[in-house]
Amino acid sequence: MRVLIAEDDLSLGTGLVDLLGRDGFECVLVGDGRAAEAAFRDDPFPIVVLDIVMPGQDGLTLCRTLRAIAPQTQIMLLSARGETFDKARGLQLGADDYVAKPFDPSELRARLSAMARRARAVPSADARFKMGDVWIDPAALIAIRDGEEISLTQRELCLLRLLYTHAGQAVSRNQLFDHCWGRDYFPNSRALDQYISTLRGKIEWDPKQPCLIETVHGVGYRHPVSPAR
Template sequence: MSVLAPSVTPLPALQILVVEDDAELRAQLSAQLQAQGHAVVAVEDGRAAITALAEASYDVLLLDRMLPTVDGVEVLRRIRAEGVETPVILLTALGLTQERVEGLDAGADDYLVKPFELDELNARIRAVLRRRAAPSADNATLTAGDVTVSVLRHRVTRAGKSIELQKTELKLLAELVREAGSVLSRKMLIERVWGYDFVPATNIVDVHILKLRQRLEMPGLPDPIVTVRGVGYMFRA
């Protein structure tokens, strides 16, 4: 299966762990990344991935979702439970929204649906590294309606009840709450939350909005996120 384009924008040299059970794709992806100057370790199953992460540190983990021995989502759950903070991009052939949500929920920083271009993979690697490296500049507490967000403390409440969010979910919610009453396009959210300078082929914004709605849902309370068809999303002021 061919997923890569020969023309790419180089990244700084990184230590990358590739976990992919398709031998041809694993070899192709490893060769392309090594050609850019990266140090690549490639393994074929979930158990080997867990072992590799226990034995060495990596800048990025490229993790196939469907793996033998231990699948990608379970690998994520285990390494996050062990405190491994390596940025993870989940590689998936699955187009179902719920499957992507499951991966993000387990601790993935991003996901990429096969087949993909290497240029887009590079952009996503740059974005997850920027998000991990950048300290939060938002020390204020943001409030809209009955929702309060503290980015610095990683704390969210609705109607006084604490809500647990993943890092990207919280950053997305903070952008929506900060601009409450105004419509934010998908492109604006992609730039502010994910750091991309283009709109990726995947529906990553919609997937995270779905998860936010599920997290914020409370009996008797309205959905605080409004979909403005053809434009984007707005948080109720």
């Protein structure tokens, strides 16, 4: 699987290429944010590893840009700064994972392998996918539970697909707005919460105790990997 690595430390970058190459990853290394964005726009990668502090364009800004271009891409942030602020900010801007430098090579490899599994699980545009005991049929714009068909809007489908493709990960409000409304949508609107409430009313057994669409306070929403009924 192809991996784009944006790291201005050449020694660390080449080390990452060698490390991930052992697991069969095909890595492309660039040394700044603008080169990373150009490479991604030319041919989007399923996995991207971004240093937060680098010339041209910082990793946090680039993370949000890449997330808007390709919502299904798995993004990992690397930073020598271990502050809680960086982690929260990264998640809010759409990162899937965060690793502080210096890192344990075995842990990094395990995290990248998990990201690769999630990237392979991304469904095609019309492929049905399952969230808990509910099947989602994009082509028919319906959800199905126990043989009962539940109508969905395009935006509801968009929200469900994004949560599904990031199962187990917190999907930020900004990420949901960018992907399902567009980057120019005003993020303070309560429209997202209203849509989530409506969706829960359609697909949750108990909307007051949701198990398919969980709230991640201060970040956004999450579809758990193994939702309980």
